[in-house]
Amino acid sequence: MSWSEHVVMRDGVRLACRDWGGPGQPIVLLHGLAGHAGEWDALARCLSSRYRVVAVDQRGHGASERRPQDVSRAAYVADVVAAADRLALRRPVLVGQSLGGHTAMLTAAAHPGLVRALVLIEADAGGPNPNGPVDIGGWLDSWPTPFPSREAAAAFLGGGPVGAGWAAGLEEREDGWWPRFDRDVMVRSLAENAQRSFRQEWGQVACPTLVVLAQSSFIPPQEADEMLRQRPATMSMSIPGTGHDLHLEQPETLHIALSCFLQSLA
Numbered sequence: 001m002s003w004s005e006h007v008v009m010r011d012g013v014r015l016a017c018r019d020w021g022g023p024g025q026p027i028v029l030l031h032g033l034a035g036h037a038g039e040w041d042a043l044a045r046c047l048s049s050r051y052r053v054v055a056v057d058q059r060g061h062g063a064s065e066r067r068p069q070d071v072s073r074a075a076y077v078a079d080v081v082a083a084a085d086r087l088a089l090r091r092p093v094l095v096g097q098s099l100g101g102h103t104a105m106l107t108a109a110a111h112p113g114l115v116r117a118l119v120l121i122e123a124d125a126g127g128p129n130p131n132g133p134v135d136i137g138g139w140l141d142s143w144p145t146p147f148p149s150r151e152a153a154a155a156f157l158g159g160g161p162v163g164a165g166w167a168a169g170l171e172e173r174e175d176g177w178w179p180r181f182d183r184d185v186m187v188r189s190l191a192e193n194a195q196r197s198f199r200q201e202w203g204q205v206a207c208p209t210l211v212v213l214a215q216s217s218f219i220p221p222q223e224a225d226e227m228l229r230q231r232p233a234t235m236s237m238s239i240p241g242t243g244h245d246l247h248l249e250q251p252e253t254l255h256i257a258l259s260c261f262l263q264s265l266a
Contacts, residue, residue: 002020003018003019003020003021003041003044003055004018004019004021005017005018005019005063006019006054006086006087008079008082008083008086008087010078010079010082011070013059013064013065013068013070013079014063014064014065015056015057015058015059015064015065015079015082015083016037016056016057016062016063016064017037017054017055017056017057017083017087018037018038018040018041018044018054018055018056018057019053019054019087020044020045020047020048020052020053020054020055021048021052021053022047022048022049022050022051022052022053023050023051023052024050024051024052025051025052025092025093025116025262025265026051026052026053026054026084026089026090026091026092026093027047027051027052027053027054027092027093027094027095027262028054028055028056028080028083028084028089028092028093028094028095028104029043029044029053029054029055029056029095029096029100030055030056030058030080030094030095030096030097030100030101030103030104031055031056031057031058031061031096031097031098031100032096032097032098032099032100032101032122033098033099033136033186033189033190034061034136034140034179034181034186035061035062035097035098035100035166035169036057036061036062036168036169036180037055037056037057037062037063038055038062038165038168038169039055039097039165039168039169039245039247039248040055040247041055042251042252043247043251043254043255043258046251046252046255047255047258047259050259051093051262052089054083054087054089054092056079056080056083058076058079058100058103059071059075059076059079060181060182060185060186060189061169061180061181062169062180062181063180066180066181066182066185067182067185068185071185071188071189071191072192073102073103073106073192073193076103076106076189077103077106077107077110077111080094080103080104080107081107081111081114084114091113091114091115091116092114092115092116093115093116093117093118093119093262093265094107094108094115094117094118094119095119095121095258096119096120096121096123097121097122097123097245097247098121098122098123098218098244099123099189099190099193100123101119101120101121101122101123102123102124102125102193102198104118104119104120104123105118105120105123105125105198105201105202105205106198106201108205108206108207108209109201109202109204109205110201110204112204112205112206112207115207116207116208116265117207117208117209117210117261117262117265118205118207118208118209118210119209119210119211119212119258119261120209120210120211120212121212121246121247121254122212122213122214122217122218122219122244122245122246123211123219124219124223124224124227125197125198125199125201125202125223125227126197126198126199126219126220126223126226126227127193127194127195127196127197127198128193128194128195128196128197129190129193129194130194130195131194132190132193132194133187133188133190133191133194136186136187136190137183137186137187140179140183140186140187141183143156143179144156145176145177145178145179146173146175146176146177146178147167147170147176147177147178148176148177149176149177150167150168150170150177151167152177153166153167153170153177154166154167158245160249161248161249162243162245162248162249164248165245165248166245199226199227199230202227202230202231203230203231205231208233208235208261208264208265209231209233209234209235210234210235210236210237210257210258210261211224211227211228211234211235211236211237212236212237212238212239212246212254212257213236213237213238213239214238214239214242214243214244214246215238215239215240215241215242215243216242216243216244217238217244218244224236235261237257239253239254239257
């Protein structure tokens, strides 16, 4: 099964969505910072046999608007709401990794009637993280762009399925392979997370929630513990042998975990 592209316009901003079709409960997949909708291809292919699956290139990423003026957390949330509305995704399950998980969480908190359930993959509600924008900016500045080939990019970006997943988001130009995002847009997208915690919003989430962490997680153990203390009904699990991009490393294992969670909602 393949996907088709839909374009949603919101306030003049183009949002590209990969619609995998499928019957049943709608699922919206949200990638992390500097990522792209194609990161979800393996998982979406598995899920689309039973669910209506849509993966969104979020603003500033992939095939969506590259240089949006507004990269606030509220803008990212409004994009999810618009995509769900325009594509007739009634009460979707939101699945997000890293910053995409943060966007999913804020959407569930602000629009409780819209979201059926929430899955956070390597995402938390903590903060502030004043070093975040500087760290991300430094990491992006270290990329030796343009890459001479996708294979060279994949090797630089970690190798294996993680490197291949990141490299799949690049675009080919005459002089090599380039990111489909602007470095400064990525840094600005982290401005609010650098300044404050979002634990209040986490406490406002009312829908069933699954938190999936990596064995080598970016989420500090004390932060994960605090999230579960604040919302004790939250389901949580850790996938052995994985890092922050566990959705690329072990999509089959993640599919099993999500399938069990989704079946519990019936």
